[in-house]
Amino acid sequence: LFAGETEFLKGVVAMSGLPPADRVEVCFAGRSNVGKSSLINALTGRKGLARASNTPGRTQEINFFTARDIYVVDLPGYGFANAPVAVVEKWQRLLKQYLQGRQTLRRVFVLIDARHGAKAVDEEIMSLLDSAAVTFQVVMTKTDKLKGEALKVSLDKTRAALAKHPAAYPEILLTSSEKGDGIATLRAIIAGIE
Numbered sequence: 691l692f693a694g695e696t697e698f699l700k701g702v703v704a705m706s707g708l709p710p711a712d713r714v715e716v717c718f719a720g721r722s723n724v725g726k727s728s729l730i731n732a733l734t735g736r737k738g739l740a741r742a743s744n745t746p747g748r749t750q751e752i753n754f755f756t757a758r759d760i761y762v763v764d765l766p767g768y769g770f771a772n773a774p775v776a777v778v779e780k781w782q783r784l785l786k787q788y789l790q791g792r793q794t795l796r797r798v799f800v801l802i803d804a805r806h807g808a809k810a811v812d813e814e815i816m817s818l819l820d821s822a823a824v825t826f827q828v829v830m831t832k833t834d835k836l837k838g839e840a841l842k843v844s845l846d847k848t849r850a851a852l853a854k855h856p857a858a859y860p861e862i863l864l865t866s867s868e869k870g871d872g873i874a875t876l877r878a879i880i881a882g883i884e
């Protein structure tokens with residue numbers, strides 16, 4: 691998270707592969723193409739770091755990075771349009787087990803494209819997080835693509851959608867990996883999580 695101090699640790703395909711739950715963990719989730727890799731790269735100051743998670747074969751793994759004394763976890767973009775049912779089911783089972791069973795998981799950042807707002811798959815993961823009682827915080831991405839009023843409309847809509855979710859952290863973060871907006875704020879939030 692911390693420039694030059696983030697390393698890829700491992701990709702996990704089963705609960706038995708999780709690293710020991712011995713430190714604070716934060717997680718990034720979002721639909722494919724939401725800008726998750728760009729955001730993780732901007733946060734860590736390491737271009738290409740999160741690309742590891744987007745390479746074929748890595749897309750159905752829970753990808754762990756170490757950053758100073760915390761784990762940063764990259765969940766693959768959900769909503770695999772073309773994956774076989776068995777693959778999707780296996781992945782959903784792992785995701786559920788991980789989110790419900792990981793004691794040290796402090797917060798999930800749910801990324802939502804500022805232009806598109808929360809979609810059905812975002813609602814699904816937010817409901818899963820509600821039932822697992824894992825706090826999540828919405829991070830709107832690509833805010834540079836929207837101007838003033840449009841951004842406000844999108845923000846209001848997302849805020850209204852969050853009202854239904856007890857596990858939602860009330861503050862929504864606005865980010866642009868392209869312009870760097872919100873990156874320092876997000877970094878500080880992560881550093882402050884205990």
Ligand code: GDP
Nearest residue numbers: 722723724725726727728729832834866867868
């Ligand atoms: P991922 O699939 O969620 O990892 O998404 P990527 O990080 O690969 O980004 C998907 C696309 O959106 C790429 O073409 C990026 O260049 C673009 N993108 C990502 N973040 C931003 C942003 O903050 N602003 C703009 N304008 N484009 C972005």
